[in-house]
Amino acid sequence: MSLQVYNSLTRKKETFQSITPGLVGLYVCGPTVSGESHLGHARPYVTFDVVYRYLSHLGYKVRYVRNITDAGHFEEEGREAEDKISKKATLEKLEPMELVQKYTNLYHWAMLQLNNIEPSIEPTATGHIVEQINMIEKIIADGYAYAVNGSVYFDVEKYNTDFSKKGLPYGMLSGRVLEDMLETTRDLDGQDEKRNKGDFALWKNAPPEHIMRWKSPWGEGFPGWHIECSAMSTKYLGDEFDIHGGGMDLQFPHHECEIAQSAVCNHKSPARYWMHNNMITINGRKMGKSYNNVIKLSELFSGQHPLLAQAYHPMVIRFFILQTHYRSTLDFGNEALQASEKGLKRLIDAYENLKKLEVRSQKSEDIVLEEHILKLLNELDEFMNDDFNTAKVLANIFELVPTINSLKHKQLAEDALSIDVIAFMQQKLKLFIEDILGLKNIHATDSKVDGVIQILINLRKEAKAKKDFVTSDKIRNELAVLGVQLKDEKDGTVSYSL
């Protein structure tokens, strides 16, 4: 089975076919760096990191573009016409750029912790003001935008009338009908500049107190939110590219507006496949600023938050996210995170065991087992091909764990599996656990620490030989308090895990 991708545009799974053989253009909406990233933000970046990794594994040369929104948006369009970033900067007495830098750094730090590969290009909105202005001019020239008092708005109704004929109606992505929307759109203040309620800003006039501002043909101002993604995706991926990703909450209006802008400028819908990850919820409700229920990533990693029973390692968060299919909601909870923590440890421990297995048998003595193992391993590719079903991949890997551990602990005959099957399993699990899912061992082994522990292990061995269990247990228990767990193996050796 070849790769199947669920396309939000068609609402069904489709066989993935890149526009140019061997190449894939992937655009993912990045963060607005006016605040610190929270758990919810981790989801798209982990999700699309795996998409990126898997496409690369399939042999595609992927250009992964993920923007940084550093120009700020309106708090409430039309009403406050105020740049989020400059507002906060004033409050904190910081330069906007300083604020942007701070949160960009924190974001990059969090991405690194989560083991997300950095994108090929990470363009910033402020670095592409010229491109955005050019695009707006083009839209005005074509008659789909109009300037009022130094601001420019996209004429949604005119666009819809003309482009519906071309199969690109406004609402095609989110399944909305413009007429319905015009009736139900909330009545916001200060909408008088717009011809229609559904129109959205391409450029906003900057009031005097506004710090972030650029010169434009319409006066000093700043770009609207949606235009940056259209400008940057076009610049780096072309008029039409393969995959556009982002959170489900961006589907409307953000992505819908992107399609409209790009369609006017490039005469086609920008992306072939639209992928949207679902939300992370907390007590069943979406985690988001508006709900005041966010847990920042730094808080999650440190455990410093009233809702957290403990700190959670970034790898635990990654694993937690991957255990669910990306299109399902994922509910946060200490119990769930703790289950992930233990599960991840079990998985990684088994994987480490597998790497060290020494098998010499040329032939598997247990044919049934061998076939079962091969089936589980071969299904891994199928599951990934089925719209990146990481949950199923992990389930199969867990099914391999008892076999691996039984071989290690000699609970299974040494020659149950052949050296070829073991090698295949080693190769497959490396590929899936490390390369595709991007999971890694939380506990790096430090040779000095290892040496110290070995000394203690030897002292304990001596004590045990003398049946001095008080001393041996003391060593074991005190190490356990430090998080070092000793394990007496069957063959008399002692291993430990951190």
Place this chain on the structure above:
RNA sequence: GGUCCUGUGGCCGAGUGGCUAGGCAGAGCUCUGCAAAAGCUCCUACAGCGGUUCGAAUCCGCUCGGGACCUCCA
């Protein structure tokens, strides 16, 4: 109000017609000086009510519950 999604065992979650994932927790057993780890076994669910079907968690309808978007939001 409009559009759409969803309701799975103590918890988190796969799953689109028959083969009833997986993780965590819980119980028993094996191993062990005692533990831990590991292994084995058990606990077997699909909101409710109808319908379609030889057969439904899976399709259809209704009821009840939860949520997302329609405003910045991953």
